Amino acid sequence: MEEAEDRLSLPRPRWANAEIAVWGGASEDDLALAGGYLRVAETAARHWIAHGPDDRLPLPILYNYRHSIELSLKWLIRKAAQCALREGYTGEEDLSPIQLDKRLRTHNIRRLADCLNRYLALLDLPKVEQRIDPDSWSQLNWLDSEDASGETYRYAVVGHGASRAPARQSRRFMSPLRALSPALHLPEILARASASSWKACLRSCFSVPSTPSTVTVISFLPSPA
Template sequence: MFLVTHRAVFSRSCPSPWTENYAVLGGRPAVSSSGAAAPELETDAELAFAFRTAADLLAERWYANRMDDSLVLVVLYNYRHALELGLKVVLRALVDSIKFEVAPGDEAPEVVEKVGKKLAQTHQLSVLTGYLVQLAPMFRMRLRDDVTSLCDEVHALDPSGQALRYSMVKGQGGATVPARPDPLYVDVPEFARRAGEACTTLDLLFDQITNVQDWQVNLGPDYLRQRR
């Protein structure tokens, strides 16, 4: 009789001995001379990049090796989630920057308050792109039409982020129905190209609004600068 032993695959403390087999997720110890710094937490921007990268790699592998078509669902879902996270990252930053510019006693535009409340609740790409189209011009930015178009196409395919995860989903009246009752033909390389470009566009928008936030921190809100 053979005794099979299993090594724990998850640990809350640093494994010893350390090997290259381990990945580190979650809060990472911050480098600080005092040793009192808070851990560096993951960000949604990092996760968006991770989902996009996974989709890129799997799409390339599927095309090169003609793997099972069911893997394309994983490609689509990973790109979809990368887009959702990317949109939310940009929207949160825009909301913060717009509110920073609101003078005491004034109110932020109604759409800003709406986005701030709805952002955590919605997973619909078309709703998120709609918000971004409204907010971006407040800082002389815009969401490219090809990004909006792609997000609308993905939204039509999977409005809530469920259809790409399951073979059966909840339909009208609560009944369970097939997620894909009819054939769906996907040009995988073309979709990967467009989705990758859309993710890159969102990254660039986030960089732009981050630069705006640095400027805001250094110079203060516009309503104060006008009084000087």
């Protein structure tokens, strides 16, 4: 146990129950996970800013920010589909859970953003609110141009065969962070801007059913000897 603790280089929490993490259950969805990735990215970015440059951190930080945006888009797509069905949509677009799962089996930001725009257009909203706002759309396009496959911020080298190339580039680290800012809070932006029907649907998505689903409990640190 002591050897494992040494490898982790982590102090023990002040309280025993602080070692326990709970995940799963009715309250966990892509938006909840997106918030976790966002918090990890912000914590690491603040550490980088406070303690000086560390070339090992930018890519993991950018990956966590990017994954937070990807999960937020997937959550919004599911909720837009849910709201459309609730409004009685019976058009050609297949909004079934099975088709949604297939459609969301991608890391491509542009593809997800296009899908969200299509689904927003199905809702009974003012025309201007049936699309992602221009600032967020611009930053999503920029992010897609930086990392279309979801690999650029995840690996040291991306691509295959002759197209293999280093993912890391020398640049001012804060520039991409500032560029991502509008897209990081896309769910909040859409909820603030959208009409009452979309807001009501989003609010209903935060309600927790009375019967919980499976919950996993795990201790991050070894128990005392």
